[in-house]
Amino acid sequence: xxxxxxxxxxxxxxxxxxxxxxxxxxxxRWGVYLGALVYALxxxxxxxVNWTRAAxxxxxxxxxxxxxxxxxxxxxREDILEGLxxxxxxxVVSTAIGIALSIPVALGASRNLAPLPIYLxxxxxxxxxxxxxxxxxxxxxxxxxxFGPLAGMLTLAFATIGFMAKLLAEDIEDIERSEAEAVRATxxxxxxxxxxxxxxxxxxxxxxxxxxxLDINFRESAVLGLVGAGGIGDTxxxxxxxxxxxxxxxxxxxxxxxxLACEYASGxxxxxxx
Amino acid sequence: MPISTAPDGTPLWRRRTPRADxxxxxxxxxxxxxxxxxxxxxSERTIWAFVWDAPQQGADLxxxxxxxxxxxxxxxxxxxxxxxxxATLGTALAVxxxxxxxxxxxxxxxxxxxxxRPLALVVIVASRSINSLIWALVLVIILGxxxxxxxxxxxLRSIGFxxxxxxEAIEEIDPTQVEALTATGASGAQVLTWGIVPQVMxxxxxxxxxxxxxNIREATVLGLVGAGGIGMQxxxxINTLAWPQVTVIFVLIxxxxxxxxxxxxxxxxxxx
Amino acid sequence: xxxxxxxxxxxxxxxxxxxxGDLALDAVDLEVxxxxxxxxxxxxxxxxxxxxxxxxxxxxxxxxxxxxDGEEITRLGRAALRRARRxxxxxxxxxxxxxRLSVMENVLSGxxxxxxxxxxxxxxxxxxxxxxxxxxxxxxxxxxxxxxxxDALSGGQRQRVGILRALMQDPALLLVDEPTASLDPKTSRxxxxxLVELCEERGLAAIVNIHxxxxxxxxxxxxxxxxxxxxxxxxxxxALDAAALTRIYGEEDWSRTIRRAEAAEEEELA
Numbered sequence: 017x018x019x020x021x022x023x024x025x026x027x028x029x030x031x032x033x034x035x036x037x038x039x040x041x042x043x044x045r046w047g048v049y050l051g052a053l054v055y056a057l058x059x060x061x062x063x064x065v066n067w068t069r070a071a072x073x074x075x076x077x078x079x080x081x082x083x084x085x086x087x088x089x090x091x092x093r094e095d096i097l098e099g100l101x102x103x104x105x106x107x108v109v110s111t112a113i114g115i116a117l118s119i120p121v122a123l124g125a126s127r128n129l130a131p132l133p134i135y136l137x138x139x140x141x142x143x144x145x146x147x148x149x150x151x152x153x154x155x156x157x158x159x160x161x162x163f164g165p166l167a168g169m170l171t172l173a174f175a176t177i178g179f180m181a182k183l184l185a186e187d188i189e190d191i192e193r194s195e196a197e198a199v200r201a202t203x204x205x206x207x208x209x210x211x212x213x214x215x216x217x218x219x220x221x222x223x224x225x226x227x228x229x230l231d232i233n234f235r236e237s238a239v240l241g242l243v244g245a246g247g248i249g250d251t252x253x254x255x256x257x258x259x260x261x262x263x264x265x266x267x268x269x270x271x272x273x274x275x276l277a278c279e280y281a282s283g284x285x286x287x288x289x290x
Numbered sequence: 291m292p293i294s295t296a297p298d299g300t301p302l303w304r305r306r307t308p309r310a311d312x313x314x315x316x317x318x319x320x321x322x323x324x325x326x327x328x329x330x331x332x333s334e335r336t337i338w339a340f341v342w343d344a345p346q347q348g349a350d351l352x353x354x355x356x357x358x359x360x361x362x363x364x365x366x367x368x369x370x371x372x373x374x375x376x377a378t379l380g381t382a383l384a385v386x387x388x389x390x391x392x393x394x395x396x397x398x399x400x401x402x403x404x405x406x407r408p409l410a411l412v413v414i415v416a417s418r419s420i421n422s423l424i425w426a427l428v429l430v431i432i433l434g435x436x437x438x439x440x441x442x443x444x445x446l447r448s449i450g451f452x453x454x455x456x457x458e459a460i461e462e463i464d465p466t467q468v469e470a471l472t473a474t475g476a477s478g479a480q481v482l483t484w485g486i487v488p489q490v491m492x493x494x495x496x497x498x499x500x501x502x503x504x505n506i507r508e509a510t511v512l513g514l515v516g517a518g519g520i521g522m523q524x525x526x527x528i529n530t531l532a533w534p535q536v537t538v539i540f541v542l543i544x545x546x547x548x549x550x551x552x553x554x555x556x557x558x559x560x561x562x
Numbered sequence: 563x564x565x566x567x568x569x570x571x572x573x574x575x576x577x578x579x580x581x582x583g584d585l586a587l588d589a590v591d592l593e594v595x596x597x598x599x600x601x602x603x604x605x606x607x608x609x610x611x612x613x614x615x616x617x618x619x620x621x622x623x624x625x626x627x628x629x630x631d632g633e634e635i636t637r638l639g640r641a642a643l644r645r646a647r648r649x650x651x652x653x654x655x656x657x658x659x660x661x662r663l664s665v666m667e668n669v670l671s672g673x674x675x676x677x678x679x680x681x682x683x684x685x686x687x688x689x690x691x692x693x694x695x696x697x698x699x700x701x702x703x704x705x706x707x708x709x710x711x712x713d714a715l716s717g718g719q720r721q722r723v724g725i726l727r728a729l730m731q732d733p734a735l736l737l738v739d740e741p742t743a744s745l746d747p748k749t750s751r752x753x754x755x756x757l758v759e760l761c762e763e764r765g766l767a768a769i770v771n772i773h774x775x776x777x778x779x780x781x782x783x784x785x786x787x788x789x790x791x792x793x794x795x796x797x798x799x800x801a802l803d804a805a806a807l808t809r810i811y812g813e814e815d816w817s818r819t820i821r822r823a824e825a826a827e828e829e830e831l832a
Contacts, residue, residue, distance in 0.1 A: 024705055026696035033692055035685030036664045036709060059375045063441070069434035077432040102335065105328035112325040147547040151423065151511040152540075155528065160347045162340035165332045239423045242515065246335070249424075256427060268420065275419040470658035470724075473618055474731055475647035475675025480682055484671055488662040 083261030089270075092255070092263045099251030100270065102165045103237040106247055110169045110237075111230045114176025115222075121177055122184035123210065129188065138181070145178025150236045154245040165246030172233045172240075179232070183225055184218060191217045227282035234278055238271050351533065358537035366523060366542055372437055373519035373546070376512065377505035380444025385498055387445070388452035395453060396460035398468075399486060410453070417450030422508045426517035435516035443517055444505050451501055459493035460486065495561045503554035510543045568632070569593035570767050571617065571735055576626035578612050578791075586612040588791040589626065596734070597765045599758055601772050601782035601799075605811050609791040610771040614737040617769070618650045619643060630735065648675040651728025653757075655740035657720040659727075661713040665704065668712050668723050669695045672730025691730070698726045702756065718749035725757060729764075736761065736768040743773060750774070754781045775807065 039045040089096065124130045124138035145153075150171055157167040157174075191214060199213030215222075241249025248267060255264040340347075393399045395410035426443035433439045463486060471485040513521020520539060527535040571594040578587040586609040594600055602610050615621035617628055619635060628635040635646055651672070659668045673691050674682055681687070699705040702722040707715065712723065721741060728736055741757065742750035754770075758781050761768050772778045778785055779799045787795030787802075787810035795806045804816040 024696075024700040026693045026700060026705075029696040029705065029708070030689060030692035033666065033696070033708065036667070055378075059379060062371065063375060063379070063437045065438045066434055066436060069436075070438055073433040080428075080432055101331065105331045108328040109325055109332060112321070143548065144544070147507070147544050147551075148540075149507050149511045151514060152524070152543070155524075156351070159351055160344045162337055164335050164337070166336040166341065169332055235419070235421060239421045242423060242427070246332075252424070253427075256431070268424070272416060272419040276415060464658075464661075466654060466656055466658040467660050469620055470652065470654055470727070471660070471671060471674065473620060473647060473650070473652035473737075474672050474727065475644045476671070476682075477644060477674075477679065479679050480674045480677075483679075483683055484663070484667075484674065485660055488660055491662065 080261060083259075084265035086262065087265035087269055088260075088262035089266045092251070092260070092266075095251050095254070096248070096263070096267060096270065099241070099248035099267070100274075102168075102250075103234065103247040106165050106169045106172060106237045106240075107230060107234045110172030111176060111226065111233050113169075114173040114229070114233075115180055115226050117173070118177045118180035118184065119222075121181040122188060123214075125181055125185040126188040128191075128193075129210075129214070138185075142178045142182050142185075145174055146182060150175050151239060151243055154240045154243050158244050163244040163246070168237060168240040168245035168247050171245060172236060175236070176229055176233065179229060180225055184222060187218045187221050188214060223285070227285045231275070231278040231282050235271075235275055354531075354533040355537040357534065358541065359532075359534035360538060362535045362538045363542065366520060366539065369513070369520040369523050370542060370546065373509045373513075373521075374506065376437055376440040376444055376517075376519050377502060377509040380441045380509070381448055381498065381502045381505050383441065383445035384448030384452055384501070388449040389456060389494065391449065391453040392456035392460060393482070396457040398463070398465070399460055399482065414450040414453045414457075417446055417448075418454060419450075420447065422447035422505075423511060423515060426512045427515045430516045435518070437518035440509065440512040440517035440519055443512060444509060447508070448501050448505060451504075452497055455497045456490065456494055459490045459497075463489040492561050496558050499554045499557045499561075503550050506550040507547055510547070570596040570631060571769075572629040573617070574627045574629075576613070576616055576628060577624050578609070578616055578621060579624045586791050587616065587623070590788075590791070590793055592786065592793065592796075594735070594767050594769060596767055597761070598784060599761050599768045599770065599782050600784045600786060601770050601778035602786050602788060603772060603775055603778050603810060604788035606773075608788040610788055611739055612791075613788065614652075614739055614769055614771060617735075617737055618647050618652060620652075644675055648731050649734050651731045651733035651736045653721075653724050653728050653736060653738040653741050655743045657717070657724045657744070659712040659720055659723055662711065664709050664711055665699070665715065665723055666692075666695060666708040669699065669726045669730055672727040675731065695726070695730060698729060702726065717745050718753060721745065721749075721753050722756065725753075725760065729760065733766065736766055736770075738768055738770040740771050740773060742777065750777060757781075775802070
């Protein structure tokens, strides 16, 4: 079959053959390996561990786990319910407000819709909202509006804006130009153009992301209490502070149960939308 | 039928039937009512007097935060390095545990659908449901404050995340490539490493880098509960009302997170 | 019984009922002597694919026996089944190469059944395997592509690699599942010709599932027709006439199909 003049030397080719490496460029390959090794040594080396304290950990952990059992749902029932209601209401309101506000921000952060100044401003909002962990934002809001679920709600709403607007803006930038142009060609105004040409294309994703964010917001609402922003995290923190580990265990179980329920519900909703 | 006929004989078009229209409006009404009721609940627990002077408080806060105490940054390099370490080592540990776990959880690779798979799924769900900050809270009580608690907290939360996304990727592989290797007489372990691993490799690398990026962000706050990293300095500065220092910490966190996001986007782009 | 008379593959009463209740194979009896290239034709859903997958037990048969060189396959344990599979190379419709591995690795993956886990993990194959792989790659004109990734190849090239992977197993029998279904007519003929040539060179038997009746008649000596899990035709390619095709596929005007095949035959004779 081979048309080349010299016959193919399979033995020589086999001698020359090497298994293909993961990274083709040898400099980059060895650089990455060496870098990883050096980092691992330095990184692990600089971790300061109090080994005697950690060694006690096993025994402590055992005692701690023993304190978890059996979970006590009853003694602090009122507190748990109150915290749970706070968390759930925070989740609902913040998701609603966050989504409502994220749509204009997303439109502003889409290069194909917004003029440059508005684009930069909206992208800035998104970057700040996404870069800071919710807890840090909660600290600022607590400082501004005082302790309680309002601070938590504002935090989650702000985080929702960054999350939703970034993903939505990506989607809007990817829309079918022809469809949007067809609507514009009918002489539609800017608002009708958005409503008829752009939103229908991103609606399934909007709904899917909203369900997902609802899920995340509940999860996050469980920790904002640690800095005084209300919710079930507050109750959990108090339980830990008072060494009421059986109550803490109960709260953790409740959180896991609700997260699971949210996950199934949002999975179901996303399938239903598609 | 969205198309109906008016009494005078002209056809009418509506987007939905009147019934569907009503249902949609009712749905919206319920949603809005729920949100309003929830807000009512929150508002009862809010001291609005504090909120009304929030703008003043905010202005006051900003006033106290500026000018930033830039020389404080010199004391922050070590905590920042610790933060990155916590995220990276935690992610590495999570990968080491999460990747095998994913193979146990995926329908097409699990050794036993009846026994091992449900067990693996329970581990994944438990890990995912609990925020790393709560893990840190628990671990600080057990192991004492420090980076070790932070690394383990990050790892415990990430195991579920990595395992879940990876097992979904494993379940979506092309089965004929696996079938072809099985037909050569390869053993189960060989089919796994030659047929399945190459297929999920890009997804695996993408998931790992993505989680590392998230973990950098998470690691910045673990210090609030004593689990090491820059959050410890944040906690201390806030407790002593040293707001000019807080500004510096915020700026440093912002820069780190943006840099890690840029890096992870670059790496993911290269892989795909 | 002389050694020549003993069939390489002997199938008796092979039955497959899927959990859904569909009867894919209904007591099939079939013998394939060494070195024979046999085409298996029949309508979609007739059980062609199930039949060859029952031979190497990618699909577990419900009843019946499959003997390869006298060894009963259906009752083998896991390790013994793997050893038996090494003797049966399989070639797939959509090539089924591991796309993210290189061409060479895909060819060498035919040796997995002979190689230990760690040796395969570190790609430490015996030198003679690699030499053999290069010879085969050169034979099909792909030696220069050895280090390309499999997904960089065209359809015809991929199928060649798929064939080489099966040959690397050093098989006695090839199980070929619709080798040309994803290829254009010209490449289809090239692939079929290559397959038949390689089988002749090495004295391999082959069962080739194929949709294209003309192609089957042209390249296979013996044709077996399957309909609803039963063999309804078994004879030399020349014996496949309109009546036989009607038995296999149902009522249709077959004159053109046959004439095309006959014309091709006459060309070859001339």
